Structures are given as C-alpha cells and as structure tokens.
Amino acid sequence: MDKYRIDLKGMQTSSDKFEFHLGDSFFAEVEASDVQRGQVDVTLAVRKTSHAFDLRFHTEGYVVVMCDRCLDEMEQPIVSDDFLRVRFGSTYSEEDDNWVVVPEDEGAINVAWLMYEFIALAIPMKHVHAPGECNGIMDSELHKYLRISPDDDDEEDYSAEDDGSSSDAEGDKPI
Numbered sequence: 001m002d003k004y005r006i007d008l009k010g011m012q013t014s015s016d017k018f019e020f021h022l023g024d025s026f027f028a029e030v031e032a033s034d035v036q037r038g039q040v041d042v043t044l045a046v047r048k049t050s051h052a053f054d055l056r057f058h059t060e061g062y063v064v065v066m067c068d069r070c071l072d073e074m075e076q077p078i079v080s081d082d083f084l085r086v087r088f089g090s091t092y093s094e095e096d097d098n099w100v101v102v103p104e105d106e107g108a109i110n111v112a113w114l115m116y117e118f119i120a121l122a123i124p125m126k127h128v129h130a131p132g133e134c135n136g137i138m139d140s141e142l143h144k145y146l147r148i149s150p151d152d153d154d155e156e157d158y159s160a161e162d163d164g165s166s167s168d169a170e171g172d173k174p175i
Contacts, residue, residue: 001029001112006046008053008086009107018044022061022115030112034120038063040078042115052087055111059118069128069142070135080122084114 004020022040040061047054059082062075086109089101102109128134 001110004112004115005108005110006044006055007108008046008048008102009088009104011046011048013048015045015047018046020044020115022119026112027063027116030116032116032120035063035065035116035123038078038119040119044111052085055084055086057082057084057111057115057118059115059122063119063123065123065127067129067134068126070138072129072135072138074127074129074133076123076127078119078122080118082118 006018020042022038022042024037024039027035027037038061040059040063042060043058045056045058047056057080059078059080062077064073065076066072067074083098084100085098086100086102088104088107090103091101092103093101095101100109
C-alpha cells in the first residue's frame with residue numbers, strides 16, 4: 001500500500017497530479033467486506049495552499065456487487081468527485097468530513113483507505129440488474145411469490161371498503 005502514499009512535505013511544485021488504477025488486488029489488500037472486486041481509475045489532484053493541501057479525487061469505473069433481486073454478481077458503475085483538505089499537526093486525526101490532520105514529522109498521507117471509502121460511498125443503496133438481465137431461474141422463483149394487487153391473495157378476503165379502521169376487529173388483522 002506504499003504506492004498510495006503521497007509525500008506532501010516533499011512537494012516541489014504548488015500542484016501535482018496522481019493517477020491510480022484500482023483492480024481486484026487493491027480491493028483484496030484493503031480487506032474490507034463491502035467491495036471485493038472492481039476496476040476503478042482514480043485521478044488525484046493535489047494543490048498546495050498557504051496553510052493546507054487540497055486533494056480532489058475523481059473516481060470512475062465499476063465495482064462488482066451482488067444484485068439485490070437475484071443475488072448474482074453485477075457490475076455497478078461508479079463515478080464520484082470528492083474533496084479533502086489536509087494540514088499538518090502533531091498527530092493524525094480526522095477533524096470532520098473534509099479535514100484530515102497528518103503528523104508534520106511524517107509529512108505524508110496514504111490515500112488508499114480514503115479512495116476505498118469514496119468508492120464505497122458512491123455505491124447506490126439499491127443495486128439491481130437492468131431489466132431482463134437478472135438470473136432467469138431466480139426471477140421465475142420470485143414471480144411465484146409476487147403479489148401485484150390485493151386481489152392476488154387467495155387466503156385473505158380484502159376489499160377496498162374494509163380499511164381496518166373498525167376498532168373491534170383491529171387486533172385480528174395482520175399488519
């Protein structure tokens with residue numbers, strides 16, 4: 001993970017650009033459970049200001065996650081732009097979402113975990129295959145139990161007039 005270490009103290013110019021390709025080996029090295037595989041390109045622009053360093057991450061690629069519907073693996077596209085400010089201090093700390101303090105005697109920051117977090121945060125909450133791309137066997141099994149309207153349930157007599165508002169039968173109705 002040393003190749004993701006940025007020497008801030010040794011920067012010769014006021015700005016620098018770094019490019020990283022994060023493949024399956026990167027996600028295996030990080031040892032986090034959210035993302036195991038993927039192909040992501042990260043461009044990092046570092047700009048030195050009078051009292052801090054501005055880090056701008058542009059992340060683009062895909063990660064492999066499980067489909068919420070059929071549980072098969074799928075490629076989830078990832079695109080994100082993230083910003084972080086780094087300043088020197090006595091010990092490492094994360095002051096808030098956008099500020100990181102690195103020890104001045106080290107003068108460097110390892111951005112591997114930061115890039116992983118930005119990727120994990122860019123994954124949508126719901127990830128499903130495009131229509132028609134889910135596993136056909138699992139999709140047919142799901143449709144056996146799919147209830148489209150209240151009339152589909154043979155075991156329960158339900159009508160639009162009976163909304164469950166009567167107080168005497170309220171305890172008997174399933175929620």
